[in-house]
Amino acid sequence: MATAAVWLTFVTAHLVLSGQWWVWHLVDVVPPPLFTVVPLLLAAGAVPSRGGRRPVAILASAALLFGAPLSGWNVPALWTSQHASPPGAVTVFSWNTEYWDSDGGPFYPFLQGQRADVYLLQEYLNDGDVPTPVHDLDRLRAAFPGYAIAVAGELVTVSRFPIRQAFPLIRSTENGWLGEFEREKILRTDLDLGGGRTLSVYNLHLPVQISPGLSPFGGAFWRTIRDQDAQRGPQWRALAADVDGNRGPILVAGDFNTTPGMEDIRKVPSRLRDPSGLLPTVYPATYRDRAGLPRWWRLDWAFTSADVRVHEYRFGGSGGQSDHRYQLLRLSVG
Structure with a gap:
């Protein structure tokens, strides 16, 4: 019973402190399924105990009730199917490239193979102690002739x-x-779809909360968490303000560095909708996309305004070229 009480206390504290106290980012990284798995295990473990069965069941049920929305399970996938995309549907490909073309793989052929109308790409930078921009726009233009590019x-x-x-x-x-790297984390582009239609696309990469390369016993580790939290807040507020002032069709997509278990995901502007119900998997996760590593977290998201209809939404593997899976959407406007 004590363990069940401790877990319920933890879940309650998480609901109160996540997204409010920067230190809690250390707890935010727990795999979201634990919010359902732990109370179910506690309840199952109490079954042989006649005296403790009822109080444990009550505590575990409360923890399950509070934690289920944080767990990341995509229950609608059990009955929802993809829609047939109508002629003229727009294909959008969003991907954190994990340092642009850094692994020597078929990077540009991989991008071209998606046959997308719009590409939202993050981490256009070199891997190193100090972030360095990639000067590869000529090659990008050659790979996508006739496409417009914004950086x-x-x-x-x-x-x-x-x-x-x-x-x-x-x-x-x-x-x-x-x-620019530290501040410019949301790029808005207004796309002329023709026929008087304009789609505002927000390409987003919010700062990661924790640097795994730093020791928690050093001051730099804690300063990084505090500083990254201070950078995330203004980005969320800027997104909310711009979306609120933009009454046209909207798509926001990218690497939010935010899991379903973090209260930060509730900061997505209320007029935007989550099409995750179309994903054909009960537990959608995008990180980490490496062989032999567990894929427990979803960090990449897409949201649309009500006047954008999403027909298909899925994730795909990077072929080992990134630690993030990509997002692909087919949508229509008007």
Whole structure:
């Protein structure tokens, strides 16, 4: 019974502190399925105990009730199917490239093979102690002739449709690439779909909360968590403000560095909808996409306004070129 009480206390504390206290980011990284698995195991373990069965069942049920929305299970996948995409549907490919073309794999052929109309790509930078921009736009243009390209910091949007305007929601006020990398985390591009239709696409990569390469016994580890949290807040607020002021069709997609178990995911603007019910898997996860490693977390998301209809939504493997799976959506506007 004590264990069940401790777990219920933990879940309650998580609901209160996640997204509110930067130290709690250490707890935020727990695999979301634990919010359902643990109370079920506690209840099952109490079955042989006649005296403790009832109180444990009550405590475990409460923990399950509070924790189920945080667990990441995609129950609608059990009965929902993909829709047939109508002619003219727009194909959008979103992917955290894990440092642009850094593993020597067939990077550009992989991108071309998606046959997408719009590419939302994150981490257009080199891997190193200091982030460094990649100067590869000529090669990108050669791979996608006729496509429009917008770049802000580490974000690249490639579109078959003309780009009416493109800008980061937060502009760096510092000179140099490092300021752009740290501040320009949401790139908005307004795409001219033709027929008087415009789709605002937000390419997003929120700062990761924890640096696994630092020791928790050093001050740099804790400063990094605090500083990254301070960077995430303004990005969420900028997204909310811009979406609120944009009454046209909207798609927001990218690497949120946010799992279903983090309260930060509730900061997504309320007028946006989550099409995850279309995903053909009961437990959708995008991280980590490496052979032999557990894939317990979903960090990549897509959200649309009500006037955007999503016909198909799925994740796909990176072929070992990234630690993130990609997102692919087929949608229509108007």
